Amino acid sequence: MDSALQVDRDTLMALAGEARLLTNPPGQIPPGALAGERVSRQQGRGLNFDSLRRYQPGDDVRLIDWQATARLRTPWIRLYNEERERPVFLIVDQRLDMYFSTRGQTKSVAAARIAGLLAWRCWHDGDRVGSVVFGDSDYSLQKCRAPARNLPAVLDDVLRYNQALPSRYPDETPASVSLTHVLQRTMPLIPAGAWVAVLSDFHDLDAAGEALLAGLRRRCEISAFITLDDLHLRLPAHGDLAARYQGREAAFSLSPQLKDDIEQSITSRLARLENRLTRLGIRVNQIVVTQDLIKQLQKGL
Template identity: 75%
Template sequence: MENPLTIDRNTLMALAGEAKLLSNPPGQISPGALAGERVSRQQGRGLNFDSLRRYQAGDDVRLIDWQATARLRTPWIRLYNEERERPVFIVVDQRLDMFFATRGQTKSAVAAKIAGLLAWRSWHDGDRLGSAVFSDTNYTLQKCRPPASNLNLMLDDLLAYNQQLAQQYPAEPATTLSLASVLQHARQLIPAGSWVAVISDFHDLDAQSEALLAALRRRSEVSAFVILDDLHRRLPSSGNLAARYRGHEAAFSLSGVLRDEIQQSITTRLGAQEKKLTRLGIRVNQIVVTQDLIRQMQRGL
């Protein structure tokens, strides 16, 4: 049975098989990327050699391999692969605001699993993989490299940052890294034409982070995975509730009117957040922690 609070290495490794259930590519091909399938067989020069085949009527005579033709005494031509590369860069929020759940897994655990699934999808596709994993006080960057080089490094980062949350709770840092500051550090490592996945609850989406996301979108495809706990959809009609956030505590009696106001406030906030991201040209995928993760990602991708 999975730990609802954190992830472990076995969980991350088991995602390899589930990642095959996701669509490929995950997200739209960006304006900066090459069109078509990422690997297509072309008859041309200056590309990567793939194989030889017998000459057929209508083939370009410039493609004839004269050494093979002389050796085999029949015309043979060279076939080439044109590589369509689409690097993948994954930004993963593992701050204390993500260490929350009313049921099911924490937002931080679900975010780590999404990142693991996308990383394994890149492994299967052979895409270059880069990442930025961050907490309230630190971040680790991995520049885009072949997945054989970067997959284990990224999984190690996910594991370390995710498990730190349980150790830090309920202590709360005086200051915390913002989404904008992490995007600022990460953007110079993101190649043009990449697919960028930002996995967070986006609670601190502000003008600076919007500007950085807009700049990224001009040169890459960007998808936002907004992680949600659905408490606001399941509030009781009445009763006594208590809440604590960053040193502030409150207890109150929940009435039907107050319940409706809370639901409306959260729905409005999430709608405004989605509108901001969509206006930037970012594909928004709202992920509810209590619902089937693979199905939600299949719909979103």
């Protein structure tokens, strides 16, 4: 099996050790941290109810539990402790458009590996993890659950969709599942306050998808991992190129001007995409498939 074209189970399992090299996802509290050691970036209160105790002079009156006070006929307040666990939800694109690279691993393999690394990071941190992995015609959803229960299911989905791509590639079946469609089906299952990682090339992000991401961002923190091949930065000044996409083929000769036009067009498109996502409050990480994934994730997280 060519590891640049698809992942296998041994590869995903081996990511457990590499995941320890990653920092916690944005806003999460490192294991063992003392209360107040890190500023919480959780959406909303970020506190769990702990217990009741009698009111003492100087206590915040907003913490008074009025039901307990009325029942016991003396003031009682509610005590909270800081919520240290944060759900993580992975949105993993494994469509045919991701099955591309000019050297090194494909975009689909890079996304699968990153999903595996983040899932194993949840395992180490004890954070609930959920996912949706989607191809061109269907998707598989896993609700956020404890990593001991959910990690195998998440990795199985990533493996199944990734390994299906090589056999489907010659057919080039048009996609019936869009990023917007996946977001519509997924949003009700993502807990408030979760960290959401979207692993895709975002080639079909439309206005409806942006609106859904904006709504999700109001109750969650989102990181976009835009996977890309850097061919446009490595084009020769002269030569012949051939391209094929969904049954259509084209051949053309490169000139210095055409090379510059291609580089500028792709660079501008990536910049516009990053600007669109950044305006929504989404943290953007551009993942070049030919570069070391761990180093890029360490920088992005």
